[in-house]
Amino acid sequence: MQPKELISQLQQKNEKAFQRIYEMYAENIFGVIYNIVRDENLSEEVLQDVFVKIWDKADSYSEKKGRFFTWMLNIARNAAIDKTRSAAFKNSKQNQTADYFVDILEEKSNFSSKIDAIGIKKYIDVLEPICKKVIDLLFFKGFTQKEASEELDIPIGTIKTRNRICINKLREVLAV
Secondary structure (H helix, E strand, C coil): CCHHHHHHHHHCCCHHHHHHHHHHHHHHHHHHHHHHHCCHHHHHHHHHHHHHHHHHHHHHCCHHHCCHHHHHHHHHHHHHHHHHHCHHHHHHCCCCCHHHHHHHHHHHCCHHHHHHHCCCHHHHCCCCHHHHHHHHHHHHCCCCHHHHHHHHCCCHHHHHHHHHHHHHHHHHHHHC
């Protein structure tokens, strides 16, 4: 079944199409969620929530607005960020062991494995170092623009501009 046909059938609430989409994308979407949430069980929970949203909102997807995979990643990223900002999540992280934080520090420098997990490493590699940093913070680590501004010690207006420039460069690379 062709991707367009699969998406069309999902929009018509075809359960087999939904199951196929889950099989095709769940692992990659889980990787994005896990990179933000940093907890396997919570990532599984968010993944299930994401696919419920995909099922419920499938008719809101439009090919004119972008790729289906990107649409799903945005749902996943937003759901993961919402989870990390919830009071329950913050309370559960208050008493973490030192090992948890060591893992996070090790992962912060492991950008290339994260981007390779969803198959865009070859596209990200051609971007400037600042673009890699901005995309890593905003899209893979779930930082807000304000948090990215503070992390990189760059004014928030510059982060917004950089983000727009970097995404446009990435679009150019993907269009080739």
